[in-house]
Amino acid sequence: MLEIDDVRVGYHRSTVLHGVSVEVPKDGVAAVLGHNGAGKSTLLRAAVGLLTPTAGRVRLDGEDITRRRPHERVARGMAYVPQGQQAFPHLTTAENLRLVADGRRRGKAAVDEALHLFPALRTLASRRAGLLSGGQRQQLAIARALVTGPRVLLLDEPTEGIQPSVVTEIEETILALAGRGGLSVLLVEQHVGFAMRAAQRYYVLESGRVTSSGTGGREAEASVREALSV
Amino acid sequence: MTVILGQTFTGISIGAVLLLIALGLSLTFGQMNVINMAHGEFIMAGAYTTYVLQKSISDAGMSLLVALPVAFLVSGALGALLEWLLIRRLYLRPLDTLLVTWGVSLMLQQLARDIFGAPNVQTRAPDWLTGNVTLIGGADPLTVANSRLFILGLAVAAVVALASTLRLTPLGRRIRAVVQNRDLAEVSGISTARVDRTAFFVGSGLAGIAGVALTLVGPIGPTMGTNVIIDAFLVIVVGGIGQLKGTVIVAFVLGVLQSVLEYSTTVSVAKVLVLVAIVAFLQWRPQGLYTLRTRSLV
Numbered sequence: 001m002l003e004i005d006d007v008r009v010g011y012h013r014s015t016v017l018h019g020v021s022v023e024v025p026k027d028g029v030a031a032v033l034g035h036n037g038a039g040k041s042t043l044l045r046a047a048v049g050l051l052t053p054t055a056g057r058v059r060l061d062g063e064d065i066t067r068r069r070p071h072e073r074v075a076r077g078m079a080y081v082p083q084g085q086q087a088f089p090h091l092t093t094a095e096n097l098r099l100v101a102d103g104r105r106r107g108k109a110a111v112d113e114a115l116h117l118f119p120a121l122r123t124l125a126s127r128r129a130g131l132l133s134g135g136q137r138q139q140l141a142i143a144r145a146l147v148t149g150p151r152v153l154l155l156d157e158p159t160e161g162i163q164p165s166v167v168t169e170i171e172e173t174i175l176a177l178a179g180r181g182g183l184s185v186l187l188v189e190q191h192v193g194f195a196m197r198a199a200q201r202y203y204v205l206e207s208g209r210v211t212s213s214g215t216g217g218r219e220a221e222a223s224v225r226e227a228l229s230v
Numbered sequence: 231m232t233v234i235l236g237q238t239f240t241g242i243s244i245g246a247v248l249l250l251i252a253l254g255l256s257l258t259f260g261q262m263n264v265i266n267m268a269h270g271e272f273i274m275a276g277a278y279t280t281y282v283l284q285k286s287i288s289d290a291g292m293s294l295l296v297a298l299p300v301a302f303l304v305s306g307a308l309g310a311l312l313e314w315l316l317i318r319r320l321y322l323r324p325l326d327t328l329l330v331t332w333g334v335s336l337m338l339q340q341l342a343r344d345i346f347g348a349p350n351v352q353t354r355a356p357d358w359l360t361g362n363v364t365l366i367g368g369a370d371p372l373t374v375a376n377s378r379l380f381i382l383g384l385a386v387a388a389v390v391a392l393a394s395t396l397r398l399t400p401l402g403r404r405i406r407a408v409v410q411n412r413d414l415a416e417v418s419g420i421s422t423a424r425v426d427r428t429a430f431f432v433g434s435g436l437a438g439i440a441g442v443a444l445t446l447v448g449p450i451g452p453t454m455g456t457n458v459i460i461d462a463f464l465v466i467v468v469g470g471i472g473q474l475k476g477t478v479i480v481a482f483v484l485g486v487l488q489s490v491l492e493y494s495t496t497v498s499v500a501k502v503l504v505l506v507a508i509v510a511f512l513q514w515r516p517q518g519l520y521t522l523r524t525r526s527l528v
Contacts, residue, residue, distance in 0.1 A: 048417050074419035082417070088410045091403065099407050100418050102400035148419050 001026040001184045002047065002078075002152045007056030009046045016042045017208045019056065022186070023201065024152060029178045029185040031199035031216060033192060033224060039208040040188040041083055044154045047186065048080040049073050060152065079150035083157050083188075085137035087144070089130025093121055096129050096140055100147040107147070114143035117173055135166030142170070146177075152184045153177070159191055167191075174198060192228065196221040204228060232370045237489050239365070243378040245485025246385040249478060250443050251458050252465040253388055254436030256477045257429055258309070260466050261396075261409045264317055264430075265324055267331040269462065270455025271338035272308055272434045276301035276441020277450040278346060284353050291356030294442065298384075301438035308338075309434020310427050318426060321412075335456070342452040350449035359446065377446040384443055388436060393474055395432070405429045409472065468508055470518030480519060484508075 002024040010016040016039045024030040032040050045051045047058055049070035058066045065073055070080075087096050097114060101107030115122050118139040124132060129140060138158060145153060158174065159167040171194050178185050178198060189195040196202060199216030204227045212227045214220055251273060258264050280297040287293035312334060320327045359377045366372040396402035407415045408425045416422050444454065465484065469476025484504060491500035512518075 050413055050417065069421075070413075070416040071419050071421045074417065080417045082414065086411065086414050088407045088414065090410055091406060095403055099400075099403045099420070102403065144418060 001028075001061065002186060003057070003059040004043065004047055005057045005059065007043070007046055007053045007058065009042060009051050009053045009056075011042075011051075015054075015208065017046065017053075020205070020208065020210055021056075022203050022210070024184045024186045025200055027181050027184055028200040029187055029198045029216070030201040030203065031187045031189055031195035032203045032205055033189065033195055033228060034205035035228065038205040040205055041156050042208075043205070044080065044082075044156050044186065044188055047154055048078060074148050074150075077149070077151035078154065079145035079148045079152070080154040081138075081141045081145045081156060081158060083160065085134050085141055085161070087129035087132070087137045087140050090128060092126050092128055093132065093140055094125040096144055097121075097147055100144050104147075104149070106149070110147045110149055114146045117146070117177075118143050133163075135162045135170075138162055138166070138170060142173070150183065152186065154186045154188075156188045157190060158187075159189070159194065171198075192221060192225055196224060232366060232372050233493075235366070235372050237493050238486055239372070239374055239378075241486030241489030242482060243374070243382060243485070244488055245482035246378075246382040247440075247443065247447065248461055248465055248485055249385045249481035250381065250388060250440040251437075252462040252477055252481055253385075253392060254433040254440065255462045256466055256469075256472075256474055257392070257405075257433035257436065259463065260469075260472045260474070260477065261405060262426065262429055262433075263324065263409075263471070264321070265328045265331065266309075266312075266317070267328060267459065268312060268335040268338060269331075269434070269437055270457075270459035271335050271342075272305040272437035272455070273441040273444065273458065274338070274342060274450070274452065274455040275305045275308055276438030277445050277454060278342060278441075279304045279438065280442045280445045281346070281351055281353050281450055289356075290354045291358060294353075294356055294359075297442045298439055301442045302435035303438075305438025305441065306431040306435030309437070310431040312434075313427050313430035317430070318423065321426075339452040339456070346452075348452065350451035350454075352449050353445045355446055381443045381446060384439070388439060389474070389478055392432075392436065396474070401425075401428060464508055468511060468518055470520035473518065473520040476518055476520040 004022040006019045006021050007017055008015060008019055020043060022030060032043060034040050046053055049068055053066060057064055060076055060078060097111045101111050121139055121143060124136060129137060158170055175198055177183055187195060187198060196216055196218060202214060202216045202224060203210050204212040204224060255269050258266050279301040283297045283300060284290060284293040287296060316330055317327060355377055359380055361376050362373040363376060363379060364371050364373050404420050404425045408422050412422055465481050466477055469480040488500055488504050491503050
């Protein structure tokens with residue numbers, strides 16, 4: 001599905017990822033775990049095209065998309081929810097979703113489906129996104145990504161900095177999305193329990209290198225915690 | 231009373247001209263944060279388009295009406311070309327953009343001199359714009375030139391069209407999204423390069439329409455854009471960058487202020503006093519008249 005193959009990437013002259021390879025299985029979830037500064041967000045930014053690798057390849061369904069612009073990757077079925085509950089703050093909730101739906105076949109139906117997943121957003125339709133709470137903005141960010149009709153969803157710490165009741169709701173939604181088929185997920189997450197519950201594959205990233213990887217699931221959680229505690 | 235009303239209406243009419251000049255900049259500078267010093271030359275291109283069309287269409291009224299869409303297209307195309315050739319490489323370098331577009335402005339002025347000559351030229355106003363309308367009759371009547379009313383109507387129509395485009399159309403949503411967060415727009419599936427070019431086309435096209443309007447109140451010359459560009463930037467900065475509502479209000483307030491001060495002093499003194507008022511206002515509200523509230527850091 002999505003293959004990130006031996007990617008080296010960085011900012012200016014400083015290299016952050018030193019030949020990282022990650023594979024997201026078709027209709028499955030791959031989780032990337034690691035401490036702050038390990039290069040997790042950089043990996044997702046390279047996957048979606050916001051950073052261009054100096055070496056290595058990014059492939060989607062076998063097609064080399066390493067040099068494609070981000071919007072071209074979205075057109076090919078990739079969606080990205082960045083870290084930090086990002087939305088267009090001066091657009092309303094409804095406009096944030098319509099913006100992505102404009103010009104798409106099934107755009108309106110996709111917005112309805114996204115609002116079905118996050119019903120709280122319906123009542124906030126006319127409120128500017130900049131005035132929403134962090135949890136509401138994160139729901140909006142995930143909804144906006146889903147409106148593009150993705151086959152691969154990249155999620156960068158979707159539960160970070162959000163109140164616990166909304167975290168549970170977001171986690172359940174991500175698990176439901178991953179479980180219904182037709183969607184692969186690359187999940188960057190600090191919350192080990194949730195990541196290992198959701199993932200079929202996991203990768204532990206340390207100083208820009210994969211130091212441990214394997215099959216996901218609760219049974220692998222202890223070894224991941226051990227790897228992260230070193 | 232008639233004097234006060236007369237000066238107020240003169241001010242509104244000055245404000246309408248200011249608004250037309252500033253409207254295109256409110257998109258390219260206010261929304262996209264591009265300091266385009268060549269914007270004045272797009273106004274000039276619109277004015278010369280009117281002049282050229284009047285040479286081939288003898289009916290002055292018809293040529294003026296044809297000039298509105300043609301000037302929009304000509305100036306819009308110049309703006310899109312400038313964006314494609316230079317500005318897209320400079321989006322995160324505002325000072326470089328300022329210098330480069332200033333150079334382009336000088337080149338366009340020289341091009342106009344080469345094509346049309348250094349002396350100013352003039353267009354003929356159509357008959358239906360040469361008279362006056364009497365707003366208040368009697369011994370001390372209040373009259374307003376038809377051409378000023380036309381410019382006011384044109385400014386209102388342009389504001390409504392731009393506001394509707396930004397608020398209600400997919401293009402408007404895309405422009406606002408790109409302005410607010412370029413990376414997020416790109417990863418939401420929006421081609422930001424295409425949106426930039428389209429926005430620049432529309433903003434520069436509006437400058438072309440302003441150029442057509444200016445042919446009704448003054449001569450056409452290679453430096454006509456330079457004469458008005460600073461006023462346009464002032465209107466946008468005082469109104470609040472990116473705030474169309476602020477641009478509209480400030481254009482009319484400055485127009486009326488200028489008119490009232492001109493009545494009691496001279497044109498030059500009034501200009502200085504308006505500038506002093508602007509400086510004082512910006513000391514008090516550096517962000518301009520309007521800003522948007524947000525809880526987001528984006």
